[in-house]
Amino acid sequence: MRHRAAPCVVYFVPMRNLSAWIDTRDRVLVMGILNVTPDSFYNDSRFVNPSQAVERALQMQADGADIIDVGGESSRPGSDPVSTQTEIDRVLPVVAGIHSRSDVYISIDTTKADVAHEALTAGATIVNDISAFRFDREMAAVVAQHDAYAALMHMKGTPKTMQDAPEYDDVVAEVGSFLRERKRVAEAAGVRRDRLFLDPGIGFGKRLSDNLELIVRLGEIAALGSPVVIGVSRKSFLGHLLTVEADQRLEGTIAANAIAVANGADIIRVHDVREGRRTADVAFRLRRSDR
Numbered sequence: 001m002r003h004r005a006a007p008c009v010v011y012f013v014p015m016r017n018l019s020a021w022i023d024t025r026d027r028v029l030v031m032g033i034l035n036v037t038p039d040s041f042y043n044d045s046r047f048v049n050p051s052q053a054v055e056r057a058l059q060m061q062a063d064g065a066d067i068i069d070v071g072g073e074s075s076r077p078g079s080d081p082v083s084t085q086t087e088i089d090r091v092l093p094v095v096a097g098i099h100s101r102s103d104v105y106i107s108i109d110t111t112k113a114d115v116a117h118e119a120l121t122a123g124a125t126i127v128n129d130i131s132a133f134r135f136d137r138e139m140a141a142v143v144a145q146h147d148a149y150a151a152l153m154h155m156k157g158t159p160k161t162m163q164d165a166p167e168y169d170d171v172v173a174e175v176g177s178f179l180r181e182r183k184r185v186a187e188a189a190g191v192r193r194d195r196l197f198l199d200p201g202i203g204f205g206k207r208l209s210d211n212l213e214l215i216v217r218l219g220e221i222a223a224l225g226s227p228v229v230i231g232v233s234r235k236s237f238l239g240h241l242l243t244v245e246a247d248q249r250l251e252g253t254i255a256a257n258a259i260a261v262a263n264g265a266d267i268i269r270v271h272d273v274r275e276g277r278r279t280a281d282v283a284f285r286l287r288r289s290d291r
Helices: 018-024 050-063 082-102 113-122 139-146 171-188 208-216 218-222 236-242 250-262 271-286
Strands: 028-036 065-071 105-109 126-129 151-152 195-201 267-272
Touching: 018 151, 028 050, 028 271, 050 065, 050 082, 050 271, 065 082, 065 126, 065 195, 065 236, 082 105, 082 113, 113 126, 113 139, 126 139, 151 171, 171 195, 171 208, 171 218, 208 218, 208 236, 208 250, 250 267, 250 271, 267 271
Parallel strands: 028 065, 028 267, 065 105, 105 126, 126 151, 151 195
Antiparallel strands: none
């Protein structure tokens, strides 16, 4: 039986049950990015030492994160996959360490069912699958078995190939159709409808114009009925717009997240949690009809 150590410090006040939040959508959730890989695209997001990764997670919670998204395999454009065991070895001590010291929601960023199962057993409650259950046919069954939440993301190809000349006639319509179909697959496998989040996959097999169009027309993705996750943090499309490297893209990230929230994003995935929390709170208040 897992043992949850009593925390000696009160960090960020936890949100109530995720299911209750889905019913109300009365705030935007902030998902903090915690990469336990040596090769993620943004250097400052890499924490390969488990104890340092756990401390980083606790700091993100204190800064306002509702969810900590732990990833053990880079999905940057052109990246190669790692073995299942390598990924488990990277993420499991971190997931277990966070769970033992905090009640923050933990997401496991993986496309592998075995990794998801181990992480969910160790305390994660969300699977963030950039393949939308396509890369591992057992993933949907694992999510259903654990009655977990899952974020289904749109991507063309694989991280290795996704930026090889992607093309769309109508990117929003095509992404929406894909996500609608993946919802059906997940539900047919036993995943509850109220456990599903949708992510249009900014930067995953998209041109600059596609990324901008998805953010501007995000309401069409929100109209599919599930909470919408958006991940724009420090991505290359901001670098193309601003002509700066990843470490200089914070302001662009804030601007893109504010527009995304105004257009219907329910969860923003960010490297910079404190700035993301403030951005989300102001943008959400501005979009509400009862402001």
